[in-house]
Amino acid sequence: MDGRVSISELEKVYGEGAERTKAIEDLTFEVDGGEFASVVGPSGCGKSTLLYLIAGFLDVTSGTISVDGNPIQGPGTDRGVVFQNYALFPWRTVFENVTYGLEEDGVPKEERQSIAQQYIDMVDLSGFEDKYPKELSGGMKQRVALARTLAYEPKILLMDEPFGALDQPLRESLQDQLLDIWGDLEKTVVFITHDVEEAVYLSERVMIMTRHPGTKKTVSEINLDRSGSREEIVTSDAFADYKNTVWKSLHEETQTEVTL
């Protein structure tokens, strides 16, 4: 399937001279087309940097990032980012935010409107088309942001702690909504989070990053039976085992943080 992300011997250095800091070092990782992969790590491990490198917002210092074998050059519509702070255009209504990518792509107006409507319906925001972002709650804004990104149909979704600012019940409902959408649309998802439970619940694989400079520490395969309800999944022994494994690996990193 399309949407394979290959990261090879990636290095990212910020600044120069005395202020030179290495954010990411020797990171090699592959996400299959259609896979849901999470990246967890202690704060400051460079996981957001990694996401912005994949997005093409930042330039790599050395190493390569490829999508389906082609090295990326800057941002592209094959990848779509969902930001923690939503990053909606405040001067555009919900509907106009969702149509933005289609406008840029030159999609004719009527087609634009029907596509936008389809994704607004998908994230359960019908009736809110003409609202401005400031009139919406955080959860609704993030659903608009998701619809906006989905609407121009990138193969790869890059999500930077998208539910980090939301309270627990809302997070859970958005997680389930995201899983449904992922199941329907067959996107590759790279999901950044610091929440172990969220990573295990959502992903097929979880990469744990070391702290400063960030690199791949371990990768855990998550083979959960996801046919049941959320309650059945999160109370299962398998879920607890995966959570413990990831948590322990992550905890070693946060421990070093404390002793520093």
Next chain:
Amino acid sequence: MGYATSRHIEGLPAPLQRVAGALVDWIPLAIVVVLWDLISGAVVATAILPAPGTVAGKIVELFVTGQVFSHLYISLFRVVVGLGLSIIAGILLGIGMARSDPVENFFDVFLAMTYPIPKTALVPLAILWLGVGTSTAILIVFLACLLPIVLNSYNAAGNVDQNLIWSAEMMGTEGRDVLLKVIFPATIPEILTGIRQAVPIAFVALVSAELIASNQGMGYLILTSGQIGNYPRMFANIVVISAVAFVAVRLFEEVRERWLVWT
């Protein structure tokens, strides 16, 4: 906002609240007029401080005879053109400086140097270059209004959320389009704040320029009325231009509020 239409007065039915609130806003002005009336003729001779009633009569006369209109029109024309040019130049300069290092480096020193100069002090220089008349008045209004607009758009355009710019880029917006489709709209609230600051400054600059360098306009009327000793007419013209400036500010605020429904 300063002009409260939100004051709440106990025991009044809702429709009257707005009217009552507006009346309350005018109380300070009413006090000044009453004091003015008391002082005029009692403490200060009416010859140099005509009573408000006399001035009001003169205002009516100015409008009934129609002699104020041509001057008012030319003054408004100068304000609109000068302010308009400063809005266009101010936005381009402000956004340009915020988003381009060469532009910033080039204009930064001029901003720092011209900031402390009262723009009305440049009137004699403007006369030398442009002569007496509309061009000079427009230039002074333009220069006086430029800085608040530049500074507001410069600060705002430099602080646009990077994620908004990235959002547009990931959806295919490139190069100059980013300025047009993200930076500019994101900066509009602060640009309007800059214009709001510039509107009264425009009238200050206008009258200052017209007092020295014009044969037409409200400033000219004020000056000549004073020179021939017609102080009621001088006061009347001062009141008229003040009222016009006040209305201009209120109108602009009204427009801004309607335009910025999304903030």
